[in-house]
Every structure is written in C-alpha cells, then in structure tokens.
Amino acid sequence: MSHRPVGKVVDGHGLEPPEPFELTMAALDAIDPSESVLLLLPREPHPLFQVLDRQGFLHRSQRTPEGHYEIRIWRAD
Amino acid sequence: MQALLSYDDAPPLSAPLRYYLTAPLFAMLAGALLLFAGPDLLVSRWTPAALAFTHLLTVGFMLQAMVGSLQQLLPVVVGANLPQPLRLATWVHATITPGALLLAAAFLLDTPLLFGSAIALLGFGLFLFIVAAMRALWSISASNPTLLGLKAAVLGLGVTTLSGLALAAALGWSLDWPLLQLTNLHLGWGFVVWGCVVLAAVALVVVPMFQLTPEYPAWFGRYFVRATLALVCCWSTAELAGWRVATALSATATLAMCALFMSVTLRLLRKSKRPKPDATHHFWNLALLSGLLACAVWLAAQWLPAVAAWPRWPLLYGALLLVGGFMSVTVGMLYKIVPFLVWLHLQSLGRGRVLAPNMKKVLPQQRIDRQLRAHLACCALLLLAVIWPVWFVYPAGVALIIANGWLLRNLLYASGIYRSHLVTIEAARLRAQ
Numbered sequence: 382m383s384h385r386p387v388g389k390v391v392d393g394h395g396l397e398p399p400e401p402f403e404l405t406m407a408a409l410d411a412i413d414p415s416e417s418v419l420l421l422l423p424r425e426p427h428p429l430f431q432v433l434d435r436q437g438f439l440h441r442s443q444r445t446p447e448g449h450y451e452i453r454i455w456r457a458d
Numbered sequence: 459m460q461a462l463l464s465y466d467d468a469p470p471l472s473a474p475l476r477y478y479l480t481a482p483l484f485a486m487l488a489g490a491l492l493l494f495a496g497p498d499l500l501v502s503r504w505t506p507a508a509l510a511f512t513h514l515l516t517v518g519f520m521l522q523a524m525v526g527s528l529q530q531l532l533p534v535v536v537g538a539n540l541p542q543p544l545r546l547a548t549w550v551h552a553t554i555t556p557g558a559l560l561l562a563a564a565f566l567l568d569t570p571l572l573f574g575s576a577i578a579l580l581g582f583g584l585f586l587f588i589v590a591a592m593r594a595l596w597s598i599s600a601s602n603p604t605l606l607g608l609k610a611a612v613l614g615l616g617v618t619t620l621s622g623l624a625l626a627a628a629l630g631w632s633l634d635w636p637l638l639q640l641t642n643l644h645l646g647w648g649f650v651v652w653g654c655v656v657l658a659a660v661a662l663v664v665v666p667m668f669q670l671t672p673e674y675p676a677w678f679g680r681y682f683v684r685a686t687l688a689l690v691c692c693w694s695t696a697e698l699a700g701w702r703v704a705t706a707l708s709a710t711a712t713l714a715m716c717a718l719f720m721s722v723t724l725r726l727l728r729k730s731k732r733p734k735p736d737a738t739h740h741f742w743n744l745a746l747l748s749g750l751l752a753c754a755v756w757l758a759a760q761w762l763p764a765v766a767a768w769p770r771w772p773l774l775y776g777a778l779l780l781v782g783g784f785m786s787v788t789v790g791m792l793y794k795i796v797p798f799l800v801w802l803h804l805q806s807l808g809r810g811r812v813l814a815p816n817m818k819k820v821l822p823q824q825r826i827d828r829q830l831r832a833h834l835a836c837c838a839l840l841l842l843a844v845i846w847p848v849w850f851v852y853p854a855g856v857a858l859i860i861a862n863g864w865l866l867r868n869l870l871y872a873s874g875i876y877r878s879h880l881v882t883i884e885a886a887r888l889r890a891q
Contacts, residue, residue, distance in 0.1 A: 395731060397670055399801055399817060406810070423673065424663065427537050432806045 385455050388416030394423060394449075402429050409438065409454060417455035425450055471803045471876060473547035477526025478792055478869055480555055482862040484518025485785070487562075489858030497847035503772040510565040515780050516648070517558040517580065517622075519862075523788045524656065525550060525587055527795060528608070535663050536605045538594035546590050553583030564630065573630025577623050584619045588612055603679035607659025610687050614651025618644060642697050646712070650690050653784060654716045655683055660791075661723055668794050669739055671726040678722055686715045706760055717753045720746040737826040741790025741833075748782025748837070773844045781858075782837045789833060789865055796869055797821045800876045804883070812886045815879060821872045829868055832861040 389408040393401030401422060408418045420426070425442055433440055433454060440454045488511050492499060495507035502508065529547060532538040540546055557579030564572035591612045598605060621644040628635040666673050689712040696704035724746045727739065755775045758765040765771055797820040804814035836857035843850035 395670060398667060398798060399805075402805075406805075410810075423666065425537070427534050428802050432802075435806055436809060 385415060385417040387419045387453070388412030390419045390421070392421045393426075394421060402426065402432075405429060405454065406432075409456075414456050417453050420450075420452040420454060422450050422452065423448075426452070470544055471799055471873075473543050474526040474530040474799065475796075475869075475873060476547060476551050477522040477529075478796060479866065479873070480551070481519045481522040481526075481788075482866040482869070484514050484522065484558060485862035486859045486866075487518065488514035489855045489862065491562075492843075492851060492855030492858060497851045500770070500773055500844060500847040500851060502769065503776065506565045506568065508773070510562040512776060512780070513558065513565065514562050515785070517554070517561055520653075520780075520784055520788065521554060521558070522551075523792065524652075525554070527660070527791065528591060528611075528656070529587075530795065530799065531660060532591065532594055532608065535660070536595070536598060536600075536602075536608065538591075538598050538605075538608075540590050540594045546586065550583045550587045553579045553586075557583060561626065564626070568629075570630040573626050577626050577630075581619070581623050584615065588616050588619070603683060604659050604662050607655055607662070607683045610683050611652055611656035611659060613687075614647050614653075614655060614690075618648040618652050621647065639697055639700075643694055646690055646693055646697075646709070649779065650686065650712055650716060654719060655686055657784075657787060658682055658686075658719045661719075664791065664794065665723060665726060665742070669727060669742065670731040671729050674722065674726065678719075682715070682719060686712065689715060710757060710760060713753050713756055717750055720749045720753075724750075736823065737830045738790040738793050740830060741786050741793070744834070744837070745783050745787035745790065748778050748786060752778035752783060770844055774841070777837075777840045777844050781840050786833065786837070789829075792865070792869065793821065793826050796872050800872050804876065804879050807880070807883050808886075811890065812879075812883045815875060820875050821868060825868050825871065829861065829864040832857070832864050836861040 389412055391401060391404045391408050393404070396404075401420065405418060405420050412418060420429075430440060437457050438454050439457050440452055442450055442452045444450055491507060491511050491514065495511075499505060499507040499511060503512070526547075529540060529543060529550075532540060533543075557576050560572050560579065561576035564576050592609075595605065595609050595612060621640055624635065625637065625640050625644060627633060628637060628640070662674050662679055665671055689708055693705065693708040693712050696708050724743070727742055727746075730739065732739065752775050755765075755771060755778060759768075759771045759775070760766070797817045800820045801814045801817045804812075808814055836854070839850055839854040839857045843854035
C-alpha cells in the first residue's frame, strides 16, 4: 500500500503542463510494481488523478506546510 | 486517503467544445453587425445597434467561453464535479445560444415577443448552470482562494442574470423601472464579480501553471475576492439608495481593486521563466494593459469633467474592456485549454496503449501566432473606429470577422486532430482484442 518504497521522484515545480503528467506516467512505467512514485507539485493535479483512477493506480495526496503537494502513487493490488 | 475522482463524472470533450466553437461565431456576427449598421452604431452606447453589438460580445462570445470553461475547470481545478455534465452542457448550450441571438434581435427590432423569448431562454439556461455550479462548489469542504473566487463568480453571474432579465423586461414592455440604476448594477456585477473575479480565481491557478511565473502573493489570494465582493456590495447599495458620493467612492475603490489584480498579474508575467514568451503570454499582456487603460478611462470620466463631457468615452471604455481585455484573455486561455483537453482526453482514452500527440501538434504555434496578429489588428481598428467611426468602422468590422474566423479555424483544427486520433485508438483497441 502507501508504505511501498519510493522508486522514483518526479519534481513538477517549474514545469508546464502536461510535462509533470507525462513524467509521472513514464515513472510509473519504469518502477517495480512493489514501488511507488513520489510526485512534487505546487497544486493538486486533478486531471492526473482521473487518469490514474482509470488506469488502476491509487494515490495519496498530502499538503506540505509551505502549501505544496506531495503525491504518492502506486499500482492497486 | 484522498477520495479518487471518477473519470465518468468528468465532462466529455464535446461538453466544453460546443461552447468554444460557438463563441467565435457570435463575435463574427458582431463584426457583421458593425458592417451593417456602420458609423451610426458608434454614436452612443444606447443605440439599439450598440446594445445588440455589446450583447453579441458579452452574452454571445464571453458567456459561451466562460460557461464552457467553468464547466471544464470546476472538476479539473478544484475537483467540483457537475452532475451529468453532458446533459447539462446540452441544455445550457441549447438555450443560451438562441437566447443570445434573440436578445440581440430584440435590441434591434424592439419587440416584446423577442425580449420575452430571450428572457425565457437565457433565464432557463443560466439558472440551470448556476444551480448546478453552486451545488458542485458548495459540496466541497476544502477552502482555498480559487474556490472562494469561483463561488463569488457564480453568485456574480446570478446577480448579472437577474438584473439583465429585469432590464430586458423593462425595455420589452416599457416598464417604469429605474433603468440607469439597474444598468449600473448589471454592469458592476457583470464586469467586476462575474468577469474580473472569475478571471482572478482562474488566474491564480493558470498564470503560474502555464506562464511559469511565481505564485501570486499570499495576501492577494487571501483578500482580493473578499474585498472586491464587499466593495461591489457597497457600490450596489449606494447606487440603489441614490447616495451619489458614496456611489462614486465605492465604484472608484472597486475599479482600483480590478486595477490591482491586473498590475499584480502583469508583474508576475514579467517574472515568467519562459525563455521566449509565447502567443498566450502576449494575449495576457494585451488583455491586462487594455483592462488597465479601460479602468483609467472610467476613472477619468468619473473625476474629470472634460472627459465626462466627451460622449464617446463609454464606447472607448467598452472597446478596451470587452475586445482588448476580456476577448484577448479568453482567446489566450482557449489556446491553452483546448489543446490540453484534447491531449488529456486522448491520453486517457489511449490507456497507455496509444500515446497522445504532443500538445504543440494539437494546435501548432504558427497558427496561434497568425491569429494573434489578426486579433491585434482587430483591437487597434476598433479603438480607431470609436474615435473616427466614419473612417474605421468598416475595417474594424472586417477585422473582427477575420480574427474570430481564424480563431474558429484553429479550434476546428484541434478538434480534427482529436477525431483523427480517436480512429487510431479504436484501431489499436480492435487489434488488441
């Protein structure tokens, strides 16, 4: 579940959409199914959540004290 | 754990696209009206042709683009899902489109039947949208400046619609209602709360995201919407009560808030990390500078008797605000929203088996650049037409038709890419079976 180790980190700060989206999907392809991807963004990526949902991924989104978002994504069992 | 959004709740591409493809048609119709009515249209803001022209741009062009964008942005930006998005889009679009046409015709022909039909269609379509948007927005427990701004904007659309319907009824049936006060209420809530606040709420997200600028200052996000809404309420109260000094002061303070938003955004755009500004960056700059000039014209007319005595200042203000300001920023945003939506839907439908085309291929930069030049020429000619109507009204009408015809062509190109890629996805799906 969410305790899966982070296989790749995608830092989406300063990138124009849809680059963070594309990098995240590429990272999810590249990691081992037992790992997760950590996505860092200044806001919640609702469109990405929709596609993740459709493609069988789960996610957990957490707001940092600075107002940014850390999103862990992993494949549903 | 964060609740996952259901993709099925998100609007299909055809829901916003129908509004986006209809909006330029209204602007082209406004251009045709300029050609048909000629210099007489620009004698005063109150001529039937000027009222029809203004409402083809506001209820036609702007409303279509803004309702379409909100229907798309509510789920994407704040996670507020509108119920049955395709059915909602079908009903709203099918009523506000003929409603806007009938309203323009009612101004030109001045018949109660046309005003009545426009009131029924626009009233039904807009209240359907307002109720759906309110239910979606008020169902979210989170609180952030964008969400607050969108709530205020929907409220603004409600007041603008109500006052607009009342004005249409008063004109249609020659009712003895306070027309000037109602008009000022309609303009204040329409341009400031529905127009400027929704723009600010969306800008808080899309300017840093797409223009690669720093985030808006925290104080701006915290106070702008609340302060603007409070000032417009003061302005409306003073206007309806007939307090002249309080009206002038609160209206000035409201305009100063709008100018503040534009100045802050211009400053952010100057700090963009883009190596080379693209066309949407220019559309934003043009819109903000034009909006600031419009504010300056309005303030000058309020406080300088010489400007107030010039009969054309409201037309200059309207051209700067509507075409230079709102139309520029709308077109600029469409050039980001439409390719992104096409890409997003194809990405989702491809399910990783078929890759979505690059966003730059969905709508090539060269096409956008050419339309930007046509739009710039259109803005310049309209301003010249306000000052020298006899010389420039016809070139301005032609330019408005060309610029918006070009916009329509570009949007159709992007939707063509979507359709052709769907065929590829379907072929891949059949091969995989």
